[in-house]
Amino acid sequence: MAVGSAHGLETRAGARALDDALVRDDPKLLIVFCSQSHDLHALLAEIRERAPGVPLIGCTTAGEIATSGPSEASVVVTALGGDGFAAQTAAATQASRDLRAAGARVARCLPIREDLPHKVLILLTDGLAGDQQEIVRGAYGVLGAAVPLVGGCAGDDLKMTRTHQLHDDQVLTDSVVAAGLASDAPFGIGVRHGWxxxxxxxxxxxxxxxxxxxxxxxxxxxxxxxxxxxxxxxxxxxxxxxxxxxxxxxxxxxxxxxxxxxxxxxxxxxxxxxxxxxxxxxxxxxxxMEGDETSVLEATEAACGDSLAALEGKQPLGVIAFDCIARRGVLGDAGIRTEINRLAAVTVGAPVAGFYTYGEIARTRGLRGFHNQTLVVLSVG
Incomplete structure (x- = not known):
């Protein structure tokens, strides 16, 4: 796993972020988080030009997270690949017509590989489309209790009017996009809120x-x-x-x-x-509910600890964070930098990617799996 980022609305920001993420020549999945202020079609075209045919999911955000720290109006690209890893993607459009059906549709992209026993489904959704728990119910109905779900709701820089989801070379809205991952090493999920x-x-x-x-x-x-x-x-x-x-x-x-x-x-x-x-x-x-900087940062460390504990002693290849924009509101500019620094420190130098969300998904047990104003951490073993 490798992460690249490009700050601001710089020329060919998508291409430069991708170049930093492509540290190897065998990417099997790209995940893109970016501001809605970008020309999304042009940004995807830059990425697809450099990595044609590589499965891609992504979404717009309320702020981006990279190893170097939090930012706005930037592009963050994560590349996952190598031996012992498989990925497939799917998209469900017009999701608000039937959110449960949309969740079920994308859940079927999970790779079926007996030699890769560890699995997780990443979901990126339009949080303005309705009750997000219905998406979780739909995915759970297909995958059952054995496969954890993780992800977040796309943002639109706090306009709360329209978000976008990315799938391969498509810019979508009112959609759910997903990546089913299978690996020979474990994944870990931590979820805490601090309120x-x-x-x-x-x-x-x-x-x-x-x-x-x-x-x-x-x-x-x-x-x-x-x-x-x-x-x-x-x-x-x-x-x-x-x-x-x-x-x-x-x-x-x-x-x-x-x-x-x-x-x-x-x-x-x-x-x-x-x-x-x-x-x-x-x-x-x-x-x-209310929180303060101390309670929110304590939740950050607890979520990271829970996520890493599930890796069975392995060092993480990287971490993806789905962090609610409300937590950012509590922490302020200095606090969010402290939070990302703590994430990087706890993960022993592994790359960090993520975004500020309008809602978070983390289902590891039971049926319920949609959260608000929470930090969800996915560690890749």
């Missing part, structure tokens, strides 16, 4: 799928703002609400005792409802 409950719980008294209509029998938007000590009458701007929600997600109580975090992706200022990236079931208890 904690604040104040009293609220009861979800009316909801449908990923939309919450009322909390404690009050309009959900008004109840949410009241719990934050804000006047509901000041809420009239989608960008303002999006930035507020980044650092004040909802925590969904679970019988296991570990809260699931739900990113609030928007609100309806007429009906006063909230939209989330995944299902918030009626009858559930939810809390406002």
């Amino acid at each position: 904690r409950r604040v104040g009293e719980p609220m009861l979800v008294t009316a909801s449908a799928a990923n939309r919450v209509y009322t909390l404690d029998d009050r309009p959900a938007l008004d109840a949410y703002l009241k719990h934050l000590g804000l006047d509901p009458s000041i809420s009239s701007n989608h960008r303002w609400l999006a930035r507020l929600a980044l650092t004040h997600p909802l925590g969904l109580g679970r019988p296991s005792g570990e809260d699931e975090v739900r990113l609030i992706s928007g609100g309806d200022f007429v009906e006063r409802s909230l939209s989330c990236m995944a299902e918030v079931p009626q009858g559930a208890l939810v809390w406002i």
